[in-house]
Amino acid sequence: MSLGKRLSMIFKAKASKALDRAEDPRETLDYSYQRQLEMLQKVRRGLADVATSRKRVELQGQQLTVASDKLQQQAAAALAAGREDLAREALTRRSAAQQQLADLGQQQASLQAEQDKLTAASQRLQAKVEAFRIRKETIKASYTAAEAETRVGEAVSGISEEMSDVGLAMQRAEDKTAQLQARAGAIDELLASGALEDATGSTKDDIQLELERMSSSSNVEAELAQLKRTLPAGTAAPAALAAGTTAPKEIRS
């Protein structure tokens, strides 16, 4: 059997389950309408979740961009200070950050697509629910058992198919959101661990600390040299100071 037919059978089976719920077809109408309203609520909540996740990804993207730029500056500073090893480390981290940024961009686009689809589906469902409500009242008003049975069946199976469809669209959007949240959590951890410095700049990562240590030791060097020049010649002190300055000098070279 064709795929389209098999899928139709699955949806019809779901619809007939909905129809079997009540003895009186009119109760079926009310029950179905209740379910439709619940479904609309769920879809709206689902849409809000997707939007929240997208916001979070956007924010992380901004943080990663800041972190990446900073790593670039650190690499330049390290290289200027003759520390190629440190520059290499900064650039390696920057490359990891760039990779994450590219992934985030893709996820954001796919989440946007889900959001658009879900928005369209929820608008369609809302229109159908309204059509159902009107149909329901008409059927109830002109109720004769034989006639109602077919008309209720038609209306309920139609709306039930719509709900199954929007339900699947929602599930898909939720799966995508869950995947994204897992990834967002991992990036938060990465930012927090200092491997990529937090964009707020409140914490100092190890590359920054090393650069600052280097710059402060070269300040010390300069001050020492200044002091040496002010010392009177022939005192015992210069020998000891000269010995002390050999180690920091290696860093400067």
Added chain:
Amino acid sequence: MIVRIMGEGQFQLQDEHLVELNELDDALTDAVNAGDEPRFTQSLTDLLGRTRSLGTPVTDEYLGGSDLILPDAGSTLTEVRALLGEEGLIPG
């Protein structure tokens, strides 16, 4: 005939279009049975494209089931299998 594209809504098609759509639908079924992902994606794209171009969207006021239901354009083979498998309709 009413055809639903999942996630897109229902389309009204004329009976004479059925032959062509059935051929495309057969190709899709073959791809699903063979587990051939590239062929599945291609035949699904063909079938959905043809359904959209031949059919006219059904109005929101219409409340009725579909004669044919087609998977969402972004569906993967695994997703469609899961959908069919849920009701135990996967052929051996």
